[in-house]
Amino acid sequence: MSNMPDFEAGQLVNAVTQLNKDVESLTKTMAKLNDRLAAQEIQLAKGKGMAAGVIILAAALGGVSSYVMGRI
Numbered sequence: 001m002s003n004m005p006d007f008e009a010g011q012l013v014n015a016v017t018q019l020n021k022d023v024e025s026l027t028k029t030m031a032k033l034n035d036r037l038a039a040q041e042i043q044l045a046k047g048k049g050m051a052a053g054v055i056i057l058a059a060a061l062g063g064v065s066s067y068v069m070g071r072i
C-alpha cells in the first residue's frame with residue numbers, strides 16, 4: 001500500500017474525475033468543430049466550381065460576341 005493519506009487520495013480521485021469530465025467535454029467540442037469544418041470545406045469546393053463556371057461562361061460569351069462583331 002502507499003503511504004498517501006486518505007485526504008490526499010480523495011483529492012487525487014477528484015482531480016482525475018474532473019480531468020475525465022474535461023476530456024469528454026473537449027472531445028464533444030472537437031467533434032462539433034470537425035463537422036463544421038467539413039461543411040465549410042464542402043461550401044468552399046462548391047464556390048470554386050461556381051467561380052470556374054463563371055469564368056468559362058464569360059470567356060465563351062466574349063468569344064461569341066467577338067465572332068458576331070467580326071461577321072458584321
